[in-house]
Amino acid sequence: MIWIRSILFNVAFYLVTAVMLVGSLPIFIFGSQAAGMNVVRSWARVCLFLHEHITGARLEVRGREYMPTGASLVASKHQSSFETIALFPMLSNMTIVMKQSIRSLPLFGPYTVKTGMIHVDREGGAAALRALSARAREEIAKNREIVVFPEGTRRPVDAPPDYQGGVGLLYRSLNVAVVPVALNSGLYWPRRSLLHYPGTIVIEFLPPIPPGLDTRTFLTRLQDTIETASNRLAAEGRAAQRR
Helix, strand or coil: HHHHHHHHHHHHHHHHHHHHHHHHHHHHCCCCCCHHHHHHHHHHHHHHHHHHHHHHHEEECCCHCCCCCEEEEECCCCCCCCCHHHHHHCCEEEEEEEEEEHHHHCCCHHHHHHCCCEEEEECCCHHHHHHHHHHHHHHCCCCCCCCCECCCCCCCCCCCCCCCCCHHHHHHHHCCEEEEEECCCCHHHCCCCCCCCCEEEEECCCEEEECCCCHHHHHHHHHHHHHHHHHHHHHHHHHHHHC
């Protein structure tokens, strides 16, 4: 049954994505950035609906009182493609820090440019970090929430943490509060897998870290906060799966 549901969802997901990419082309050519973001949020809501009703994986959001509105940095654990979709409807005008190569994808790449996503060259060294900082300041000036995945890529649920320095750079450069986000999505939508498992995916917003800390203190606090909460959510999810 899991294989059948997974196949059905994957077909529906890519079909909906393709139809919306082509169907919204006039909006992305002639419309505003705000109009483009409305399309992205609509796409995300449709994908979440399909995911829940086909795979049986529902979403639970905790810590709503900590969800930011406006200029802020959101540092999220990254285990799955799920959170790159699910966060869009939760935040008022978010942008994601993503790898530079996405800009080159047909249709999808130019759409990420139109909607003000922040692209970073992971191999670009100091120049790339300066460009990242400059682009982030541009989007913060628009009162947007910037979502960054501190480990840079999806990590398996039990993998040791591998936090990168980019989030520390953004913390120093932007001087805004950082909202940590924990989750257990990797239990239900594993990376590099076509399978999707039923259950409850939890995304939890945690108390914000204020600006002004030294970088080392900030990074230690961020990692401890996210990892402790994500491990708790993973244990909770595994207990539910055993039941």
